[in-house]
Amino acid sequence: MGILNKLDNSVEQFESGNIIITSMDKLLNWSRLSSMWQMFFGLACCAIEMMATSASHYDLDRFGIIPRPSPRHVDIILISGTVTLKMATRIKRLYDEMPGPKYILSMGSCSNCGGPYWEHGYHVLKGIDRVIPVDVYVPGCPPRPEALLEGLIKLQEKIRNQSLAKHTA
Amino acid sequence: MEINDIYNKLKKAFDDGIGEVKTDVPVSPFIFADRSKINAIALFLRDEESLQFDNLSCLSGVDYDKDNLAVVYHLVSYALKHSLVVKCLIPKSDPKIQTVSDVWAAADWHEREAFDLVGMTFEGHPDLRRILLPDDWEGHPLRKDFKVPEFYNGMKVPY
Ligand code: SF4
Numbered sequence: 001m002g003i004l005n006k007l008d009n010s011v012e013q014f015e016s017g018n019i020i021i022t023s024m025d026k027l028l029n030w031s032r033l034s035s036m037w038q039m040f041f042g043l044a045c046c047a048i049e050m051m052a053t054s055a056s057h058y059d060l061d062r063f064g065i066i067p068r069p070s071p072r073h074v075d076i077i078l079i080s081g082t083v084t085l086k087m088a089t090r091i092k093r094l095y096d097e098m099p100g101p102k103y104i105l106s107m108g109s110c111s112n113c114g115g116p117y118w119e120h121g122y123h124v125l126k127g128i129d130r131v132i133p134v135d136v137y138v139p140g141c142p143p144r145p146e147a148l149l150e151g152l153i154k155l156q157e158k159i160r161n162q163s164l165a166k167h168t169a
Numbered sequence: 170m171e172i173n174d175i176y177n178k179l180k181k182a183f184d185d186g187i188g189e190v191k192t193d194v195p196v197s198p199f200i201f202a203d204r205s206k207i208n209a210i211a212l213f214l215r216d217e218e219s220l221q222f223d224n225l226s227c228l229s230g231v232d233y234d235k236d237n238l239a240v241v242y243h244l245v246s247y248a249l250k251h252s253l254v255v256k257c258l259i260p261k262s263d264p265k266i267q268t269v270s271d272v273w274a275a276a277d278w279h280e281r282e283a284f285d286l287v288g289m290t291f292e293g294h295p296d297l298r299r300i301l302l303p304d305d306w307e308g309h310p311l312r313k314d315f316k317v318p319e320f321y322n323g324m325k326v327p328y
Binding site for chain 2: 114
């Protein structure tokens with residue numbers, strides 16, 4: 001059973017039958033990290049790389065990451081590119097409209113810290129973390145799909161170690 | 170048609186509405202025009218049989234020098250396959266110029282952009298609002314004396 005492999009070795013299975021025993025924490029975390037639905041949202045040049053990652057060669061779908069066109073449906077936003085101040089107000093609003101638990105992956109130098117616009121970009125937000133909390137930063141300008149995938153796997157790891165007892169997101 | 174022929178034609182039609190022609194420049198040669206006659210000049214450039222500048226390929230706003238802003242018009246004639254650059258100086262003390270959006274529809278958004286970033290007003294423009302920056306933005310950032318604000322809507326702007 002593929003599910004069992006993913007749930008890791010703390011899961012017990014009855015010897016005969018389709019019943020497993022696990023903790024609520026593990027089950028919740030597993031379902032969350034296996035279906036991180038993503039906001040249908042791309043910003044600048046990094047978005048091109050994000051699209052490449054979604055396409056068949058790298059295939060984000062195999063991680064359960066599919067784009068959804070409404071903030072009500074999504075669990076993560078990939079902030080994929082230059083965040084202008086005008087866009088930042090919109091992102092903040094989209095973030096507020098997302099149901100929790102919600103996660104942010106900041107992709108590329110621009111959204112990490114302003115990127116090439118750090119000094120003369122009068123209209124660029126110097127890091128999306130000035131507006132919303134970020135879970136994973138992926139460096140690069142733009143990051144290659146491999147880097148983005150690693151960022152997403154890091155995020156999965158983070159979710160895997162969450163616990164209902166501790167408030168995170 | 171060559172720039173000097175165009176210049177003579179314009180000079181004949183508009184006299185002091187046309188300034189000097191500059192050909193000894195590293196960029197395309199250009200003609201200065203008067204900002205308060207530019208609408209009529211544009212119409213002439215478009216409709217005159219021997220000019221037929223049917224396409225405004227670019228309109229830019231510039232912070233030109235200490236005292237002046239400028240609007241630069243890049244014109245192309247598909248019909249006659251020649252091109253022209255026209256510049257209008259606008260004193261910073263009175264940043265106004267006539268619109269050409271009724272002559273070339275392409276000027277509509279270009280003029281909004283020039284207004285948004287450089288801050289000259291296009292008189293007669295049907296809908297002169299900011300086009301790129303947020304509506305509540307203060308100032309025109311491509312002016313050389315623009316100071317980056319410390320905060321915008323509670324977000325810190327400098328690095
Ligand atoms: S980090 Fe580089 S590639 Fe990504 S949006 Fe910014 S400038 Fe473009």
